[in-house]
Amino acid sequence: MKQFLILASLCCLLVLLLTGSFPAKTSPQKSTPPNVVLIFMDDMGYGDLGCYGATQYQTPNLDRMASEGIRFTNFLSAQAVCSASRAALLTGCYPNRVGISGALGPRSTVGLNPDETTLAEVLKKQDYATAIFGKWHLGDNPAFFPGKQGFDTYTGLLYSNDMWPVDYDGKPITDETNYRKKSYPTLQLMENDRPLRDITTLEDQATLTGEYTKRAIQFIKKQKQNNTKPFFLYMPHSMTHVPIAASAPFRGKSQQGLYGDVMMEVDWSVGEILKTLKETGIDKNTLVIFTSDNGPWINFGNHAGSTGGLREAKGVSFEGGQRVPCLVRWPGVVPAGRVCTKLSSTIDLLPTIAAACSAKLPEKRIDGISLIPLFKGDFAQTPRREFYYYYRKNNLEAVRRDDWKLVLPHPGRSYEGQLPGKDGFPGKAPEDHPYPLALYDLRRDPGERYDVQAMYPEVLADLQNLVEKARVDLGDDLTNRTGANVRPVGKVADK
Amino acid sequence: MKQFLILASLCCLLVLLLTGSFPAKTSPQKSTPPNVVLIFMDDMGYGDLGCYGATQYQTPNLDRMASEGIRFTNFLSAQAVCSASRAALLTGCYPNRVGISGALGPRSTVGLNPDETTLAEVLKKQDYATAIFGKWHLGDNPAFFPGKQGFDTYTGLLYSNDMWPVDYDGKPITDETNYRKKSYPTLQLMENDRPLRDITTLEDQATLTGEYTKRAIQFIKKQKQNNTKPFFLYMPHSMTHVPIAASAPFRGKSQQGLYGDVMMEVDWSVGEILKTLKETGIDKNTLVIFTSDNGPWINFGNHAGSTGGLREAKGVSFEGGQRVPCLVRWPGVVPAGRVCTKLSSTIDLLPTIAAACSAKLPEKRIDGISLIPLFKGDFAQTPRREFYYYYRKNNLEAVRRDDWKLVLPHPGRSYEGQLPGKDGFPGKAPEDHPYPLALYDLRRDPGERYDVQAMYPEVLADLQNLVEKARVDLGDDLTNRTGANVRPVGKVADK
Numbered sequence: 001m002k003q004f005l006i007l008a009s010l011c012c013l014l015v016l017l018l019t020g021s022f023p024a025k026t027s028p029q030k031s032t033p034p035n036v037v038l039i040f041m042d043d044m045g046y047g048d049l050g051c052y053g054a055t056q057y058q059t060p061n062l063d064r065m066a067s068e069g070i071r072f073t074n075f076l077s078a079q080a081v082c083s084a085s086r087a088a089l090l091t092g093c094y095p096n097r098v099g100i101s102g103a104l105g106p107r108s109t110v111g112l113n114p115d116e117t118t119l120a121e122v123l124k125k126q127d128y129a130t131a132i133f134g135k136w137h138l139g140d141n142p143a144f145f146p147g148k149q150g151f152d153t154y155t156g157l158l159y160s161n162d163m164w165p166v167d168y169d170g171k172p173i174t175d176e177t178n179y180r181k182k183s184y185p186t187l188q189l190m191e192n193d194r195p196l197r198d199i200t201t202l203e204d205q206a207t208l209t210g211e212y213t214k215r216a217i218q219f220i221k222k223q224k225q226n227n228t229k230p231f232f233l234y235m236p237h238s239m240t241h242v243p244i245a246a247s248a249p250f251r252g253k254s255q256q257g258l259y260g261d262v263m264m265e266v267d268w269s270v271g272e273i274l275k276t277l278k279e280t281g282i283d284k285n286t287l288v289i290f291t292s293d294n295g296p297w298i299n300f301g302n303h304a305g306s307t308g309g310l311r312e313a314k315g316v317s318f319e320g321g322q323r324v325p326c327l328v329r330w331p332g333v334v335p336a337g338r339v340c341t342k343l344s345s346t347i348d349l350l351p352t353i354a355a356a357c358s359a360k361l362p363e364k365r366i367d368g369i370s371l372i373p374l375f376k377g378d379f380a381q382t383p384r385r386e387f388y389y390y391y392r393k394n395n396l397e398a399v400r401r402d403d404w405k406l407v408l409p410h411p412g413r414s415y416e417g418q419l420p421g422k423d424g425f426p427g428k429a430p431e432d433h434p435y436p437l438a439l440y441d442l443r444r445d446p447g448e449r450y451d452v453q454a455m456y457p458e459v460l461a462d463l464q465n466l467v468e469k470a471r472v473d474l475g476d477d478l479t480n481r482t483g484a485n486v487r488p489v490g491k492v493a494d495k
Numbered sequence: 496m497k498q499f500l501i502l503a504s505l506c507c508l509l510v511l512l513l514t515g516s517f518p519a520k521t522s523p524q525k526s527t528p529p530n531v532v533l534i535f536m537d538d539m540g541y542g543d544l545g546c547y548g549a550t551q552y553q554t555p556n557l558d559r560m561a562s563e564g565i566r567f568t569n570f571l572s573a574q575a576v577c578s579a580s581r582a583a584l585l586t587g588c589y590p591n592r593v594g595i596s597g598a599l600g601p602r603s604t605v606g607l608n609p610d611e612t613t614l615a616e617v618l619k620k621q622d623y624a625t626a627i628f629g630k631w632h633l634g635d636n637p638a639f640f641p642g643k644q645g646f647d648t649y650t651g652l653l654y655s656n657d658m659w660p661v662d663y664d665g666k667p668i669t670d671e672t673n674y675r676k677k678s679y680p681t682l683q684l685m686e687n688d689r690p691l692r693d694i695t696t697l698e699d700q701a702t703l704t705g706e707y708t709k710r711a712i713q714f715i716k717k718q719k720q721n722n723t724k725p726f727f728l729y730m731p732h733s734m735t736h737v738p739i740a741a742s743a744p745f746r747g748k749s750q751q752g753l754y755g756d757v758m759m760e761v762d763w764s765v766g767e768i769l770k771t772l773k774e775t776g777i778d779k780n781t782l783v784i785f786t787s788d789n790g791p792w793i794n795f796g797n798h799a800g801s802t803g804g805l806r807e808a809k810g811v812s813f814e815g816g817q818r819v820p821c822l823v824r825w826p827g828v829v830p831a832g833r834v835c836t837k838l839s840s841t842i843d844l845l846p847t848i849a850a851a852c853s854a855k856l857p858e859k860r861i862d863g864i865s866l867i868p869l870f871k872g873d874f875a876q877t878p879r880r881e882f883y884y885y886y887r888k889n890n891l892e893a894v895r896r897d898d899w900k901l902v903l904p905h906p907g908r909s910y911e912g913q914l915p916g917k918d919g920f921p922g923k924a925p926e927d928h929p930y931p932l933a934l935y936d937l938r939r940d941p942g943e944r945y946d947v948q949a950m951y952p953e954v955l956a957d958l959q960n961l962v963e964k965a966r967v968d969l970g971d972d973l974t975n976r977t978g979a980n981v982r983p984v985g986k987v988a989d990k
Contacts, residue, residue: 047939047941050834053568053836053941054938055568055569055836055898055938056898056938067832073548073550074550256938256939298939298945301947301950302936302939304939305939306938306939306940306941307942308804308941309803309804309805309940309941309942310804310942311942311944337562339545341548341550403550403551415944415945416944416945418945419946419947419949419950420945420947420950422950441797443549443550443551443751443801444542444751444793444797444799444800444801445801445804446542446548446801446803446804447802447804447805447806447942449806449911450793450910450911450913450915451914452796452914452915454914455796455914455915455917
C-alpha cells in the first residue's frame with residue numbers, strides 16, 4: 001500500500017510536469033510587479049518580420065515571440081517620423097500635443113519638455129530601476145537628456161545615426177548636401193551625460209546593435225542580482241535606420257543583402273534578451289513589447305525595409321508610413337498565438353504598461369488607452385481605441401474610426417513613381433503630391449487604393465465630425481486652427 | 496513488485512496518452528493511399544481568411560486548418576479568371592496550353608478537351624472513387640460534362656452562378672445588359688447529366704453552399720462504409736462569386752455584411768468536412784487543400800472580397816488578380832503551423848496530388864511541379880517552382896522568377912480610380928489602362944508600386960530571357976507569336 005501511494009504520487013508529479021501546470025521554482029508571486037522590456041525599432045516597416053510576411057531572411061526569435069504572445073495587425077506609430085513617434089511613446093500623447101514634430105537635428109534648442117511625465121518617470125514612482133540603451137532623439141541638449149526624463153542609466157546615440165558629417169559613400173562630406181551636413185558634429189556614443197566613443201565609420205555603426213544588447217543583458221543580470229526592484233528596460237535600436245550596418249557574424253547571412261543581415265542581427269538581439277530573461281528566471285514576470293517608430297524609408301531602396309504592400313512609407317500618413325509590427329509577450333497574462341486586428345497605437349503603450357505595473361498615470365492629460373483588454377481578447381470591452389488622428393507635424397492629414405480612414409485634402413509627398421536608391425545611396429526625393437479627399441475601407445482595401453466616399457455618406461459624415469473634434473482639441477495648421485489642449489515643447493537658449 | 500510493474504505500466508501509458516504519441520485505433524497503415532479533398536473557392540481574394548488578415552468576420556475552421564498544416568503566401572492561381580484557372584487546376588498545365596481562356600458562357604461550343612488527362616482521371620487509374628460537388632465551368636455541352644473527365648459523381652452548376660437571366664436587383668432581365676443576358680437559359684443545379692432543380696432566385700443561390708456540403712458529407716460517409724477505395728472529392732464552391740447569398744443561419748452573423756456572412760458559411764462548410772473526416776476515422780490519411788480560382792471581383796464593392804492590399808483584382812495579372820490563399824492539411828506528412836513563402840501555383844496541385852497518391856502523371860506534357868518538398872520544408876530541394884508566366888488569355892502580360900516580377904507593356908484594365916459597386920450592383924467597369932514595362936521586387940514591394948528596372952539590369956535581362964522562353968513555348972498574341980507546344984481546346988458543332 002505504501003508503494004502504491006509513492007507511485008501514485010509519482011504519477012501525479014508526472015502529469016503535472018507533462019501538462020506544464022506544475023509551478024516552476026522561479027515562478028513569481030502574482031503580486032510581484034512585472035519587469036518591462038520595450039524594444040523600439042527605427043524605420044522598420046510593417047512587412048519586415050517573418051511573422052508579417054518577410055521572405056528573404058529569417059526572424060526566428062521574433063516569430064517565436066509572436067507565437068508565444070499577441071501580434072497586432074492594426075498598430076499605428078504615433079506619427080510617421082522619428083522624434084514625434086518617440087515623444088508619443090514616452091508620454092502617451094499625440095506628439096503635437098507635447099509640441100514635438102519631425103526629427104530633431106543635432107544642436108537642437110528644443111526637446112521633450114521636462115515638465116512632461118515620461119513612461120520612465122511613471123515607473124520610477126513605482127520604484128522601478130530604469131534604463132535606456134539606444135537612440136534617444138528627444139533633445140541633444142543636456143537639459144533634455146534621458147537622465148532628466150526618468151532614466152537611471154543610458155548608453156546610446158542622442159539622435160539618428162545618419163546625422164553625421166559622413167556622406168553616402170562613407171567618406172567625409174565636403175558640401176552641405178541634403179540633410180547630412182559637413183557642419184554636423186561628430187556622432188558620439190553617449191554613456192549617461194558623457195561621450196564614450198566616436199561613431200565615424202560604417203564599422204562603428206556595425207557595433208551599435210551588439211553594444212545595446214550587451215548593455216541590456218548586463219542590466220538585466222545586475223537587476224536580478226540586486227533583486228530588490230522591478231525594472232524598465234527601453235531599447236530603441238539605431239537600426240534599421242540608414243546607414244544600415246551589421247556586425248561581421250551577420251554579414252551575408254540573409255538572402256536579402258545587408259538589410260536582411262541587419263534584421264537578422266536585431267532578431268538575434270531579441271533572442272539574447274529573451275534568453276537572459278529565461279536564464280535569470282524572470283521570464284514569466286516580464287512584459288516584453290517589440291515595435292517600430294515608423295514605416296520604412298523606401299527612398300533608400302534595398303537598404304530600406306518593406307511596408308508589406310501598404311501605401312507610401314516613412315514621413316507620410318498613409319498606412320505604409322504609420323502601420324508597424326507590434327508584438328507583446330507576457331506569459332500567463334497574454335494568451336499565446338493571438339492575433340489582434342483592432343486599432344491600436346504607440347500612444348497606448350504608456351497607459352498599458354502603467355496598468356500592467358499598477359502605476360499611476362501622468363497628471364497631465366494623455367491620449368492613450370490601455371491595451372490590456374485587447375491582450376485578454378476582450379474586444380467588446382470599452383474603453384478601447386476606436387479612432388485615431390493622423391497628423392504630420394501639426395497638419396491633420398487623415399482620421400480613422402475602426403477600419404474606415406478619411407484622408408483630408410492636403411499637400412503631401414509621394415514615393416510612388418520615384419526611383420528608389422540602392423546600396424546606401426538614396427533615390428530621388430519623394431515628389432510633392434496634392435492628395436484629395438478620399439475615404440478608404442481598410443477592411444477590404446488595406447492598400448488605400450479605392451476611394452468609396454460616394455458610397456458611404458454616413459461614414460463620411462461621421463469621420464468629418466471626428467476631424468472637427470481633432471481640430472478643436474489639437475489644432476490643424478492646414479486650416480489655421482489652434483488646438484485648445486496643446487502643451488509647449490521644451491526650449492533652451494541658442495548655443 | 497507486481498504492483499510496481501502494473502503502476503509503472505500505467506505511468507508509461509499516461510506518458511504516451513499525454514504526449515499524443517500513442518497510435519490512435521483509427522490510424523491508417525502507412526501504405527494506404529490518402530484520400531484527397533480539394534476545396535476551390537470562386538472569386539475569393541488573398542485577404543479573405545482570418546489567417547490572411549480578414550478582420551470583420553471569423554473563419555475559425557480555416558484558421559485551424561492553417562495552424563494544423565501549411566499556409567502558402569505566394570500561391571498563384573493559373574490565370575485571373577474562372578474557366579482558365581479551373582482548366583489549369585485539373586490538367587496541371589498553363590490554361591492556354593490546353594486552349595482554355597476566360598470564362599465560358601452558357602451554350603458554349605468549346606470545353607476542356609476530353610483528350611486531356613484530368614486530375615480525376617489520374618486518380619481513377621489508381622482506383623480512386625471521384626466526385627465533384629460544385630461549379631464545373633469547363634464546358635456545358637454534354638460532351639464536356641464532368642462524367643467525361645473522370646468524375647463518377649456530380650452535383651452542381653455547369654458555369655458561374657451569375658450567368659442567368661436575372662438582373663442585379665433579382666428581377667428578370669428585360670434587356671441584354673452587360674454580361675448577364677435575357678437570352679441566357681435558366682440556371683440549373685445538375686445531378687450528373689440531368690437537371691435536378693432550377694436556380695432562379697437569390698434564395699435558391701443561398702442553398703448552394705449547404706447543398707454541396709451535404710453531398711460531400713454523404714459521399715465521404717458512403718466511401719467509408721464501402722471502405723474499399725480511397726476517394727478524391729473536388730468541391731468547387733459557387734460562392735463567393737456574385738450574386739453572393741448566405742443561408743438563413745448565417746445572415747447577419749458577420750461584421751462585414753453579406754460578404755462576411757457568406758465567408759462564414761463557407762468556413763462552416765470546411766469545418767463540417769473536417770469533422771466528418773475525423774468522425775469517420777480517416778482524418779489522418781486525408782490530404783485536404785483549400786484555395787481559390789482567382790482574386791476578388793472588386794467591381795462589386797462590398798459584395799466582393801479583398802486582395803489584402805495587393806494590386807488590382809480578378810481578370811488582371813497583377814498580384815491582386817492571381818495571388819490567392821492556399822492551405823494544405825495532411826496530418827503526419829505536412830508539419831503543423833508552417834508558412835511557405837515560396838512561389839507556387841494551382842498548376843502544381845495535379846503533380847502534387849499525383850505524387851501523394853503514387854499515381855502516374857498524364858502522358859501529355861504538364862507545367863506543374865510537385866509541392867511535396869515544400870510541404871516538408873525542403874526549400875533547397877530541386878525541382879521546385881522558380882518561375883511563372885502570367886497570361887491573360889494568350890497574352891503574355893508578366894513573368895516572375897522567385898520574387899522578381901517583370902510586367903510587360905500591355906493593354907490592360909484597371910479598377911483603381913473606379914467607383915466600386917454596392918449591395919449586389921457593380922460599379923463602373925474597370926477602365927482600359929496601358930501598362931508600361933516595369934520590374935517589381937515583390938519581397939519588399941508586394942503591392943507592385945515601385946518600378947526598379949533601372950536599378951537591376953541583370954534581373955531585367957534574366958526575366959527578358961524568360962519572356963522569350965514563354966513565347967517560344969506557349970506563344971503570345973500580343974506579339975503574334977504561336978507557341979510550339981500548345982494543344983487544341985475541345986469543340987462541338989454549334990447547337
